[in-house]
Amino acid sequence: MDHPVASSQLTDSLVKRLAGPSTGKAGLAKDQTEINRIIAEASKGSKFYENEKKKDKDLTERIARILKLRDEAIEGVDLAKIEHHVDKLIVDLESERDLSQVIVHFDMDAFFANVELLHDPTLKGKPFSVGGGVISTASYEARKYGVRSGMPSFIAKKLCPELILLRSHYEWYNEESNKVFTILRRYDPRLSAAGCDEGYLNITPYLRKHNLAPDECVEEIRRTVHAETSLTVSAGIAPNMMLAKICSDKNKPNGQFHLAFDSKTIVEFMGDLSIRKVPGIGRVNERLLESVGVKTCGDVYTHRAVLYLMDKQFGLRFLLRTYLGIASNEVKPYERNERKSIGAERTFSPLSSTKDMLDKLEEVAAELESDMESSGWTGRTVTLKFKLDTFQIFTRAKSLNHWVNKKEELFAVGKELLFPELPISIRLIGLRVTKLKDLKASTSEGIKRFFGPAQQAASGGKRKASDVDDDDEDASIDQEEQENDDDVMPGFHEQDEADIDPSQHDVDDDEGLQIIPPPANTRKRPPNSVPDKSISHPPTLRSRSKSAGPSRSHGAAIAGPSATSSTPSETHTCPVCNEVLSTNNTGLNEHIDYCLSRDAIQQAQGTSTKVNKTLSSGDTTKEYAMNGLKRLKLRPDAPAKSKRKG
DNA sequence: GCGGATCAC
DNA sequence: TATGGTGATCCGC
Numbered sequence: 286m287d288h289p290v291a292s293s294q295l296t297d298s299l300v301k302r303l304a305g306p307s308t309g310k311a312g313l314a315k316d317q318t319e320i321n322r323i324i325a326e327a328s329k330g331s332k333f334y335e336n337e338k339k340k341d342k343d344l345t346e347r348i349a350r351i352l353k354l355r356d357e358a359i360e361g362v363d364l365a366k367i368e369h370h371v372d373k374l375i376v377d378l379e380s381e382r383d384l385s386q387v388i389v390h391f392d393m394d395a396f397f398a399n400v401e402l403l404h405d406p407t408l409k410g411k412p413f414s415v416g417g418g419v420i421s422t423a424s425y426e427a428r429k430y431g432v433r434s435g436m437p438s439f440i441a442k443k444l445c446p447e448l449i450l451l452r453s454h455y456e457w458y459n460e461e462s463n464k465v466f467t468i469l470r471r472y473d474p475r476l477s478a479a480g481c482d483e484g485y486l487n488i489t490p491y492l493r494k495h496n497l498a499p500d501e502c503v504e505e506i507r508r509t510v511h512a513e514t515s516l517t518v519s520a521g522i523a524p525n526m527m528l529a530k531i532c533s534d535k536n537k538p539n540g541q542f543h544l545a546f547d548s549k550t551i552v553e554f555m556g557d558l559s560i561r562k563v564p565g566i567g568r569v570n571e572r573l574l575e576s577v578g579v580k581t582c583g584d585v586y587t588h589r590a591v592l593y594l595m596d597k598q599f600g601l602r603f604l605l606r607t608y609l610g611i612a613s614n615e616v617k618p619y620e621r622n623e624r625k626s627i628g629a630e631r632t633f634s635p636l637s638s639t640k641d642m643l644d645k646l647e648e649v650a651a652e653l654e655s656d657m658e659s660s661g662w663t664g665r666t667v668t669l670k671f672k673l674d675t676f677q678i679f680t681r682a683k684s685l686n687h688w689v690n691k692k693e694e695l696f697a698v699g700k701e702l703l704f705p706e707l708p709i710s711i712r713l714i715g716l717r718v719t720k721l722k723d724l725k726a727s728t729s730e731g732i733k734r735f736f737g738p739a740q741q742a743a744s745g746g747k748r749k750a751s752d753v754d755d756d757d758e759d760a761s762i763d764q765e766e767q768e769n770d771d772d773v774m775p776g777f778h779e780q781d782e783a784d785i786d787p788s789q790h791d792v793d794d795d796e797g798l799q800i801i802p803p804p805a806n807t808r809k810r811p812p813n814s815v816p817d818k819s820i821s822h823p824p825t826l827r828s829r830s831k832s833a834g835p836s837r838s839h840g841a842a843i844a845g846p847s848a849t850s851s852t853p854s855e856t857h858t859c860p861v862c863n864e865v866l867s868t869n870n871t872g873l874n875e876h877i878d879y880c881l882s883r884d885a886i887q888q889a890q891g892t893s894t895k896v897n898k899t900l901s902s903g904d905t906t907k908e909y910a911m912n913g914l915k916r917l918k919l920r921p922d923a924p925a926k927s928k929r930k931g
Numbered sequence: 932g933c934g935g936a937t938c939a940c
Numbered sequence: 941t942a943t944g945g946t947g948a949t950c951c952g953c
Contacts, residue, residue: 305943306938333943419944434940437943480940567938626947634942666932676943682933712942 298572299341300325303334306568307433320431320444327440336676344569348576351598355577358594367590371605378605383524384546386614387499389486390521390529391469391506394538396482397422399516400461401451413449414441421453425538458482464514472506477616483533485526487616503541524551527612531562551610556583563607574599582608621723627662628670629653630715635674637710645714646699647692653716654692661725663690664718669702672713681706688722 301308304321328334393399397415402408402424412427414420416434420441423432430445441448462481470476473486488502495502499522510518517539521532524546535542544554560582561571574580577595578588585592585608592599606612629652636642657663667689668682681702689695699716866872 328943331942337943417944418942421944435944439941440943483940565938569937624947625949628946630945632944668933674942678935680934684932713944715945717947 295325302337302341303328305433305435307435323443324440327443333676364590367593371589371593378609382611386487387489388523388526388529388614389488389503390533392519392533393482394517394519395422397458398424400457412445413451415451415453461514465510468510475618485616500543525612525614528610555610558582626717626719627657628717632713635710635712647696649716650692650696653695657690662721663688663724665720667698668717669699670715671711674710674712
């Protein structure tokens with residue numbers, strides 16, 4: 286295929302994509318075009334760039350399909366009639382509007398950067414950033430140059446050569462974060478954290494009790510935070526969480542914005558607002574909506590007929606509620622039992638040797654065990670994630686009949702999931718466990734059962750948080766939460782309890798919420814180029830339909846006699862020696878470990894060792910072999926090329 | 932139940 | 941000179 290020299294081949298959408306997701310957040314630099322050009326220039330030709338280019342192309346094609354759908358849908362229909370119908374729907378939605386609660390969204394200004402400032406005041410007024418290879422937060426001075434969170438440091442340096450790059454100090458951020466949350470809980474003990482630097486309050490009861498106006502109260506909150514931490518915070522005041530969040534951005538930094546609590550003002554406010562500002566609308570959905578003429582929330586109304594006809598892809602109700610500025614106002618603290626998964630992953634310079642990958646996998650498994658242990662979880666499904674050196678991401682999962690949280694088993698399942706993919710070159714590997722069981726839940730079991738039904742009733746009916754006032758049942762719930770606080774140990778990632786899902790604002794009860802589902806499987810190419818595991822597995826073991834046909838070629842061909850076992854239902858190909866084995870997964874793993882250790886020894890000693898096919902014992906042998914591996918210095922394998930899809 | 936995709940922080 | 945980590949959700953199989 287021809288390679289149109291990349292120069293001048295840059296589409297607007299690609300340039301914008303390369304600029305990253307956080308452009309258009311705050312502090313628009315003057316010359317965003319020039320900045321984007323520099324970023325694109327610096328990215329050009331990299332693997333990352335190529336991957337972004339492909340994603341951009343896929344999205345463009347997806348848009349073309351959507352437009353075709355739309356054209357077919359509107360053909361010969363009476364749009365005016367549909368509009369009238371939607372208008373009735375809007376009236377229904379409007380009747381749901383609840384203006385009774387005063388919700389505040391607070392957002393710490395350039396949080397990491399300002400905490401660094403506390404520890405080194407000489408940074409004041411200088412452009413600096415926090416983070417490692419990728420920037421977490423940029424000071425406002427740095428933002429003027431176009432430096433953004435999520436941007437790789439080397440590009441940031443191009444944009445701002447004087448940029449000072451600081452390493453992260455998570456302990457510091459956690460410490461300040463805890464201080465801030467502690468202050469804010471004085472105003473609403475049911476504070477809902479959304480990360481370590483932002484969250485929601487329902488200050489309605491507090492206002493009543495102290496006879497305060499919302500603005501006064503929020504000014505006082507911000508003043509107090511600043512007085513006690515020297516950090517500045519911005520805030521939005523509105524009748525629901527979505528609006529409050531949008532408002533907190535209005536007068537950032539160190540400001541607040543109060544949206545009037547009346548329907549007309551709110552709809553006008555939303556009218557001019559870029560749809561991208563709506564929580565849940567990211568870059569992809571922004572482009573999809575733009576393609577049908579929706580750039581602002583007000584455009585939702587203009588195009589309501591088309592959106593109605595394409596409800597399946599766009600989610601009409603969600604968009605109408607957005608247009609109306611209607612969303613949830615139920616502020617509640619995170620509860621342990623809401624957790625769905627726990628995982629660990631790591632990025633590194635691309636690896637392709639099996640041993641190197643297993644070393645990384647083992648590290649990740651150890652980290653995950655540690656996290657699961659300290660936070661008290663176990664689970665039944667293990668998901669392996671890996672990112673090719675092409676930046677394509679894949680996951681492979683396996684559900685078990687028992688609970689896992691130990692490193693050895695996490696590692697073993699990870700290996701099992703990884704091996705069938707093997708000839709690959711990866712830059713990231715991760716493990717995640719789902720279908721969790723709470724190992725710390727036992728004590729509160731009785732309490733939970735007692736209050737369980739009441740909670741259900743409350744959430745089932747759409748409870749207007751108006752009964753948040755003073756009540757007694759909340760006290761007992763608070764007790765449970767305090768238990769939770771206890772087990773949030775200041776581990777590496779303190780985020781733990783801070784993982785409320787912001788997209789829930791909109792979800793509320795009804796709502797199909799997923800705005801624009803992607804089209805049916807955009808053919809993903811499984812990464813592995815080896816056909817080997819063509820042979821059958823236990824039913825549930827993956828048998829992905831590969832782009833290439835049911836490759837019976839390679840693996841089967843090599844099928845040396847090996848063990849003469851009978852049951853063909855369980856055969857595997859060793860990714861190291863390519864031998865086909867009749868054995869179960871455990872046996873395969875043992876064999877592989879053995880092969881690896883043999884390779885390692887040979888490579889290190891330059892001697893050839895006789896292979897013993899019948900593996901002796903299990904665990905001890907494995908342990909020993911792996912330990913041996915770690916001590917030996919191995920010649921790095923020649924990178925196996927992982928081929929890219931055409 | 933699995934895998935991809937999108938999103939948020 | 942090499943583009944992060946954690947967690948959630950939804951959809952289509």
